[in-house]
Amino acid sequence: MTDKNKQLTMINENKDEDEQPVTVLGMTFKNDQERREYFTEELRKKLPELKEIEGFPMGEDEDILALSDPPYYTACPNPWISDFIEQWEDEKSNTVREESYHRETFVADVSEGKSDSVYKAHSYHTKVPHKAIMRYLFHYTRPGEIVYDGFAGTGMTGVAGAMCGDRNSSEDLGYIDNNEIGGRKVVLGDLSPIASYIAYNYNTPIETASFEEEAYNIISEVENEFTWMYETYHNNNEKAKINYTVWSDVFICPNCTSEIVFFEAAVDYKNGKVYKEFCCHSCQAKLKKKGLERSWETKVDINTNKTIEQIKQVPVLINYTYNKKKHNKKPDKFDLNNLMKIDKMNIYYWYPNDRMPLGDESRRNDRTGHTHVHHLYTKRNLMILSMLREKFLNSKHRNALMLLFTSHLINLSKLNRYRPSVSFPYNPLSGTLYMGSQISEANPFIAYKNKVKRFVSAFYMNEVNAVIETSSLTDTNIKDNSIDYIFTDPPFGANIMYSELSFMWESWIKVITNNQNEAVINKTHNRLLPDYQELMQDCFEQYYRVLKPGRWITVEFSNSKASVWNAIQESLQRAGFVIANVSALDKKMGSFKAVTTTIAVKQDLVISAYKPSKKMIQEIESNDRSSETAWAFIKQHLENLPVFMGDKGEAHQIVERTPRVLFDRMVAYHVQNGLVVPISSGDFQAEVTQRFPIRDGMVFLENQVAEYDKKRILVKDFTQTTLFVSDENSAIEWIRQQLMKKPQTRQDLHPNFMKEIQHIHKHELLPELDQLLEQNFLEYVGDGPVPDQIASYLKKNYKSVRGLENDHSDMKNLGMNRWYVPNPNKQADLEKLRERSLLREFESYVEEVSKSRKKLKQFRTEAIRAGFKKAWSDKEYQKIVDVGERLPEKVIQEDDKLLMYFDNAQIRLGM
Template sequence: MEQRKLTSADIDRVRDIEGFPIATDEAIIELSDAPYYTACPNPFIEEFITENGTPYEEVGDTYQREPFTADVSEGKHDPLYMAHSYHTKVPYKAIMRYLLHYTKPGDIVLDGFCGTGMTGAAALMCADLPTCLGIGETDVNNIGARHAILTDLSPEATFIAKNYNSEVDISAFEQAANDVLRVLHDSCDWVYSTDVPGSNAKATINYTIWSEQYICPACSREFSYWDAAVEQGEEKMKQKPRCPHCGADLKKGECEKALESQYDEQSDEHSLQAKVSPVRISYHYAGKLYAKEPDTSDLAIIQKIRDMNIGVWYPSDLMMHKGKQWGDYWRAGYHVGITRVNHFYTKRNLFVLATCRDLIMRQSDKRVKSLLLFWLSSIYSRSHKLNRYMPSHHRHVGPLSGTLYIPAFQAEINIISLLEDKLKSIMTVGQILGHSLVSTQSATDLRNVPSSCIDYIFVDPPFGDNLHYSELNFIQESWLRCFTNNATEAIVNVSQDKGISEYQELLSKSFCEYYRVLKPGRWLTVEFHNSKNAIWNSIQEAIQRAGFVIADVRTLDKQKGTTKQLSYTMAVKQDLVISAYKPSMELSVILDQYESNEESAWAFTRQHLEKLPIVVQRNNMIEPISERQAFLLFDRMVAYHVMHGIPVPLDATDYYQGLDARYLKRDGMYFLADQVNEYDTARIKLNLESVEFALHVTNEKTAIGWLYRLLEEEPRTYSVIQPMFMQEVKSVDRYEAMPELAVLLEENFLQDEKGRWYVPDTKKEGDIAKLREKSLLREFDGYLKSKGKLKLFRSEAIRVGFSHLWKEKNYQAIVDLANRLPAATIQEDPNLLMYYDISLSRVG
């Protein structure tokens, strides 16, 4: 597509799309580089797809892939990765592995939470033969660029992504950057100049340490926290800070901050700020580093800067447009008087940053100007008061990750030096070839993307309350004059009145859009980082509720770069890689045709088994495929029917019997007839014994699963089982009324004449299961008839009861009982959460 100018008429076409940023049309047009990048929802996406994509044709579609299960180990020190920082980022070489597996050259890939655009960079780098071969891809015919569509809610993120994914004349950029540096040196060198002690020479400041001032609660005198807390000469923290005036022991939290009035020319207002004073200067002279205390000349320069007008534009927006209480990251202790963006900067650095931006905005070449702004924004994280100095490390260590914390010791770094170093870093990346399409909008509304046009989706979504992107990006976005519209920001955030349910709803809307735009039979990969089960279950349900079917869930070991299949999907404490697919059109037709007929269950199961990996080998061993186990196949079948509003046609017993009758079983896993030979051949080649699954016992369901596996090996007496069982039952869910081992055995297994418990024959198991279900339903009926909150209960009885009420379409009873259960019970059990959420939507 040819470069063009974005107009207000273009913007009007997309103005009502969710996530439209908070900005004037003028600011959006100035920042955009149409058609490939717009700082608003991109009006040219359909044109991009028409030019580069392949229409979906159901007839003759031969696409077939298994989930990607290989280990992924890519470092974060690649020059392209390091050129610009962001809160979270997946190495582009890691994403390339997924692209090379799931797609072919020319395919269109989507990342709806694109961040800095590493998916786009990966799509472009798939054309680079040495890089592809270097990450282990050997199919030369599959090497070639893919076309990426990148969307994100944050204008800061999409601006960075644009510059990672745009062709630009790198030599023209380098020349323009050096021109900017020359002018900066001429106009601003004096602010970083200091006298060399004992001589008449001048030196350049590397950084200045500023210390907050406090009021001693004992003597009421003002003191520098540096003087009170740091051993002078040794530069290490004291065991006990003491007031320099009266010697009283101090606790920083009990000391009041000293305040002083500051004037801001841009907003024309005075405000009380936390008082800080310069205490240490690091400077460079004659090729060596030195340190000194500020002298009268240094203080005079600081005062001169305080008294002058900066003279060019800089951001002075109220934080988050709400005044003092501007978000979850606002803290009374360390944000005293911080109400505007410019309050996060020393005036010296604000002056240099503003001067640099003014020089950049005078550039005539739009793409060179954009990369210059990218260069400037790449140093923002080290340019403000969030930059910490740690005496024990004898250096500045950057901001506290994922916060807006202002430390007691602030490192004010020479902006010109930062820019010079970052220019070298960017130039090592070299020339970027090709364009990805970048759009600033919410993933909850992709109406500018046609249905069934995307070949693959890779996303790394926000995870609960870990990072509040709109707050973290606000300072940087103020320099772009374009802010995140966080109405649809998918996070858990008190200030935005968003809890887990709101977070889940926004994720569900996003995944529904992904489902709509993805071609049938194609794959979605979700990389997810969270240690809270409720958040994991929220995203798992959001994926399934959209219509996707989860085929593989792997935990990711970032240290070793290895993955391991998650054997029990209700509990997770590690990073995850989730593989899910959009079912074929054929399956949708079958479901419509059969509805409650059991054929819909087997049509789903056939397609699901086709999509699952057959053999995963690692370290000369075969890894168990958890998704091929009976209970997970049943869970996926039930979830798919419930999510589509179709009655579940089979209970667990009939389904398990059907699995044995229709499919081939190996090592507790089920295979299609044309799959089992591949598995058997791998077993023979490796000369392996049976593959074993690991299962953590945390509730009744997992306890029964553990007993089934144990007793399938051989019958065992209670006395043999009991000590083994006690070893496994170490961490039972908080509200779980775990039955005694004897009850579990009595309800689920049979005894032989020697008193040994064994797994019932599948032909007779149905009667036992039905008796067990009746027993559980009686217990559930007791819960229904009781009053008040349930504090202890059998979760299996709740699951059986919810399933029974669902079949009776008694959605209100499900909602009523769910409201009597602890919130964690619903949020941390994907099956209960599924029944509750769908029922809630039916009665709402």
């Protein structure tokens, strides 16, 4: 427990709650109970109109009201959010002017583990550690500013916002400035009732000592009545407490048709092994689990009293504690009789008996006869859970206790796998409702008692800093331009079926996710990638609408599919955001590194983007069709990028500052906003060097370059970002990196080049190394003025040879026929020549698709990109669509530039 929690507990223990006046949204109540009653009645009146809002959850009105704690939290859309935002704006310090706000992209390393008590308190599908989020809040916001997370999940953004005001927690992260330390106000929303309910509990103050006492009392009360259910005998004469019971599936031998208890035939639990091949005990036939038929049995459903068919599962192992030591035993006659006795008992308290919903994941256990929620629990555990729930609901700490209750619902179900090599008692497979062939039925009294202590340490809140709702982000009622910063961790494609997995929890709280427009890719509900992208765009458009101009959004992303990443990026940009940085979490090193290719998404990514300022938008609109729109964009974009990145004596390349990436960002902004791209790549390369200072191949503003030079001179080495070569563009960048280190011959480059291109996409018609060199670089053959890069290389490597850099014949003798990176002016000329070559190649594809309806099997992606850009500038949208339809769908979906042109061209044509 933190010092502040102890202090809060002491204060709460010495005051009468009924005598404490409470002021909320300008209204004063004599106590918190009166506040809750007043706003609950107000919420009841508003429910009819709230039900018209997209994402309103499924449940009875009384259950929604019972779950809510208005105005702070509602298990439906929250009608008071705008009132809170207006109040928070009024409370902001008058010393901070909005016009003074400026932040560059956050690029510091972020590494926060998952061992914190808050992170571990509840087994919800996904979370971002709140300490990691705190670093972003400290960078992008000031105390008192308003943060929004519309995919809030368990509310870690809210916890982070509050903990920014805790000096000990802030100083632990290295923040000691009094101007930085201070709570941030947070608006949290999620489609899932269980997620928003968890978020509410994490973000609500509680009397921890009173909660702890109440929790232990209720658990002990139920345990005292039913302790016999979890008793066994040690050596047949001394009672002991069961920790868990292992149940095993039973299969049929295909050779002799006898029953095979999987645990007995295939598991060596003493050595922690499960055999892939095992023998039938009856006929000794060698078998493998795959392909074996299960043994089935007829049961009477405890809810309907009707007979049902389920796979046969039998108890095979009991782990128990005797004299503080753990032992294992095979169930004996006493244990089996106990289970038979329990099986005949009635359950007198309510429990969920809902049919598992349709979905990709939620009905995976239908094939074993486990079709309803209550089928996923043993009779013993279901009985105890129903009684605990009833008593928790009637406690003054009902919300915190129900959070405790739901935290173990998966661990205490049949989804809890027995793993002989793992000592940890709770092992459900994350992100799925998979039921293994060996089930560990855990003792609920042990589970909840052990969890209470963790919960006490997880309750950080000393005051209410967050307002929470249960609703769809696509229909939020937050006012325009009212949010200072957004941190969000949205659902990513088909990674996790959130509503299906949440159903087990939500069935116990009687309020269910309305998943009609859930942003997931789901085959059962026929939601494909385009549907997902459209929903994500709707969500990002809402984010864009409510965020103040010039402010930032951070998107945490986790998906291994490039197509899903591109859908996210496309949605962000189409909504109006400008992506300033994409970083990948290096899980081994615990740090974030810049991503240079949007198809290298095997890691967790963090996307930083901003909403353009009003000034930039006005400047672009007033200069429409002029090249000045390009430079207006570049100027603001450079202002938002970090000036210097480096550590341990090294300066790192800032990928976003390189001319190629700047050009791509500028083009994307114009295309996504329906503007004509005002300048070609070649002209851009030429003019960028005239308008801005260049250092180490990066572009800076005049007021930035002095800072870079000052820091650059203090480090010895300059490191380029590691590249994954997958196409022509990344191959060119790889060559550029090699030649930036030193001028090289074609023979020097070739061996390593061949190794790097082993992962080139099958469809990519990659030019030979000679062609790539000729189109993008220059060769010095020992005549004419010595290029700067060659001269610099000679001075560094041939210091003993005086005047060598001016002696062309001697340079030839030393083999100085080498390729090098041209200066910017020459680079622009090469870019123009290369662009003409690419466009000629593109026109050959146009001609090919006009003659045949077959897909293009091999092509130069760079030629397609160049052709699409030219066609967009010429408003030849049909040409883009015609060629795009002949490309493999995977190529379009996994290439962010092609997808951008193709989608926008279709929109222009009304397709």
